[in-house]
Amino acid sequence: MGRPAALSRARIVDGAAALVAEHGAEALTARRLGEALGCDPSALYRHFADMSEVQREVGDHFLGAVKVDxxxxxxxxxxxxxxxxxxxxxxxxxxxxxxxxxxxxxxxxxxxxxxxxxxxxxxxxxxxxxxxxxxxxxxxxxxxxxxxxxxxxxxxxxxxxxxxxxxxxxxxxxxxxxxxxxxxxxxxxxxxxxxxxxxxxxxxxxxxxxxxxxxxx
Amino acid sequence: MGRPAALSRARIVDGAAALVAEHGAEALTARRLGEALGCDPSALYRHFADMSEVQREVGDHFLGAVKVDxxxxxxxxxxxxxxxxxxxxxxxxxxxxxxxxxxxxxxxxxxxxxxxxxxxxxxxxxxxxxxxxxxxxxxxxxxxxxxxxxxxxxxxxxxxxxxxxxxxxxxxxxxxxxxxxxxxxxxxxxxxxxxxxxxxxxxxxxxxxxxxxxxxx
DNA sequence: GCCGTTTGTCAACACTGTTGACAAACGATG
DNA sequence: CATCGTTTGTCAACAGTGTTGACAAACGGC
CATH class of the missing domain: 1.10.357.10 (Tetracycline Repressor, domain 2)
Known part of the structure; x- marks a missing residue:
């Protein structure tokens, strides 16, 4: 039901993390992320309420590097x-x-x-x-x-x-x-x-x- | 020599502090500050290199409230x-x-x-x-x-x-x-x-x- | 084959900081 | 007194930003 999703929360977060890793956190804007993912910036809003929600998930993504064993x-x-x-x-x-x-x-x-x-x-x-x-x-x-x-x-x-x-x-x-x-x-x-x-x-x-x-x- | 200055660093900082006190720090933008002072936003750049310099001075202005006697x-x-x-x-x-x-x-x-x-x-x-x-x-x-x-x-x-x-x-x-x-x-x-x-x-x-x-x- | 839903596109809005060209107003100088 | 240079504010524009609403494409179910 419905048009098949090319995007997903996971793909967006991955793309955002790659963008941040390469160009720094100030590069994480709707337009640049859309370009990196090959989609229109506004498509992101189908999966996230706003950009700060993307940023939160990317932030947690980077916390994965902390060793707590x-x-x-x-x-x-x-x-x-x-x-x-x-x-x-x-x-x-x-x-x-x-x-x-x-x-x-x-x-x-x-x-x-x-x-x-x-x-x-x-x-x-x-x-x-x-x-x-x-x-x-x-x-x-x-x-x-x-x-x-x-x-x-x-x-x-x-x-x-x-x-x-x-x-x-x-x-x-x-x-x-x-x-x-x-x-x-x-x-x-x-x-x-x-x-x-x-x-x-x-x-x-x-x-x-x-x-x-x-x-x- | 030169056109008489209606603005000054002190007047700008005062206006900025008043703006922040009343509408919060997010109201401290070049356009809103210009409006509050009755001048064009770009006039601010005659007295400050950029907006962050204004923000620093306003920040220090508020530190005046800390008692250290x-x-x-x-x-x-x-x-x-x-x-x-x-x-x-x-x-x-x-x-x-x-x-x-x-x-x-x-x-x-x-x-x-x-x-x-x-x-x-x-x-x-x-x-x-x-x-x-x-x-x-x-x-x-x-x-x-x-x-x-x-x-x-x-x-x-x-x-x-x-x-x-x-x-x-x-x-x-x-x-x-x-x-x-x-x-x-x-x-x-x-x-x-x-x-x-x-x-x-x-x-x-x-x-x-x-x-x-x-x-x- | 149509219908509804999902999903991406597009154009626009309302902002932001900042800059370069221009004009007004003054003090100093000839 | 007129002129010149300097200072100072105005204006329009540029390049960004997040976000939204109307539209169209593509699918599953009936």
Whole structure:
């Protein structure tokens, strides 16, 4: 019944993911996606309510790269750390898409997988369900949030990133010491090292704080 | 020399801030701003390189609402907490603008004020400059990052927020226990309470972790 | 063979940021 | 006083964006 479907949700998401992988998330527009799929842009609306629905699915598609397997002998906090670092790296690779996934949980396959793995490790680490939920939210806020901050610059080549950090550092160093004394004092260490270093320090510190809340400590 | 300027950076920023305060950040477009100021949209480009420059200045304008004063007898971590909570509340009030300010530090007046106050408290709290910088970055990543996550929903009325949280919680509760056992176990506590509660738990836990790194402990 | 449904096409609408050519209005100069 | 150069705002246009409603093609069931 009805004209045979050349398109499907799966074909559209695949095409969209390929487009994003090759030309970046800003290339994911109705017209470019239609061109890539050999159809009119408006045909997409037969399968998705709007473009943001396509973006959500593509976002979850990329979350598939995050490894959440259990490893024998690995402590709960080491596993949590590994999952958060992996989640961050995926989000940094597709900054614009990450922006769409972070506001609300997509509750699609890959996101559920990651959520369940984090909760699994927290329960294993001696957190009661209520404490595990609180710890989960704290970890996600830091991980996804920090990725949101670092995403734009992460898209630039490493040399440009270092240049930006150096220029910001210099800016703080040259402030008026009377008005911004602490900034001038600390300036040499602001934006020192990589964004990954800074995130991992924050994550380790948060995990240390969380560890004190476990039943096992 | 030259035609007298009816516009100025200050007038444009004021008009833009008023526009944002009344109609939200998505109303900040060249055409609407031109209309509000009674000039052609293209006149803005005589004073700003592009619209993102206007947005940065408006973003910093709103940061003026964050109180960073010192209070006699308040511990360093209590002050840091207060500043972070204040910063978050401003960012939640103007979610779209916050998105533009977070990728790179604007290094404009109000942002510098907040940065200096946080560093001041960390130095007072017994952190060496390098440690203070690391702690500052961790606090900013959590605060600004979490705001990025919560911003969209924060724009909705409280009833809609609670409805969204309840619906997500229900979704986790109804997952297949064989595939997502931990999610089902914890589901009753996911997205429990307000986003502010969750943020403040994360902030307190991070601050507890940081406190162990101070010279004074 | 017709009918209804599904599905893709096409043209249009209402937006967006941005640019280049033009004109008005001023201060300084001859 | 007239002229010149500079500054500043206006206008029209370009190249995009998401989205919608009318239309036509292609199929399964009757």
């Amino acid at each position: 259990v490893r024998a002998g690995e402590s709960w906090d080491a596993t949590v750390r590994r999952i958060c670092v992996g989640l961050r790296s995926v989000q940094l690779r597709q900054p614009r898409l990450a922006a769409l996934v972070r506001a609300a949980p997509t509750r699609l396959g890959n996101e559920l997988r990651i959520t369940d793995a984090l909760l699994r490790e927290l329960l294993r680490g001696g957190f009661e369900p209520a404490a595990a939920a609180a710890a989960y939210h704290a970890l996600i806020e830091l991980t996804v949030g920090a990725a949101a901050i670092d995403a734009d610059l992460a898209a630039e080549p490493a040399a440009a990133r270092r240049r930006a950090y150096r220029s910001w550092r210099a800016h703080y160093a040259e402030l008026d010491p009377a008005e911004f004394p602490s900034s001038v004092t600390v300036s040499a260490h602001l934006y020192e090292g990589s964004a990954d270093d800074r995130f991992e320090f924050a994550l380790d510190t948060l995990l240390a704080g969380l560890a004190h809340l476990s039943r096992f400590t | 010192v209070r006699a007898g308040e511990s360093w971590d209590a002050t840091v907490r207060r500043i972070c909570v204040g910063l978050r509340s401003v960012q939640l009030r103007q979610p779209r603008l916050a998105a533009l300010v977070r990728a790179a530090p604007t290094r404009l007046g109000n942002e510098l004020r907040i940065t200096d106050a946080l560093l001041r408290e960390l130095l007072r709290g017994g952190f060496e400059p390098a440690a203070a910088a690391a702690a500052y970055h961790a606090l900013i990543e959590l605060t600004v990052g979490a705001a990025a996550i919560d911003a969209d929903l924060a724009a909705e009325p409280a009833a809609a927020r609670r409805r969204a949280y309840r619906s997500w919680r229900a979704h986790y509760a109804e997952l297949d226990p064989a595939e997502f056992p931990s999610s089902v176990t914890v589901s009753a506590h996911l997205y429990e309470g307000s986003a502010d509660d969750r943020f403040e738990f994360a902030l307190d836990t991070l601050l507890a972790g940081l406190a162990h790194l101070s010279r004074f402990t």
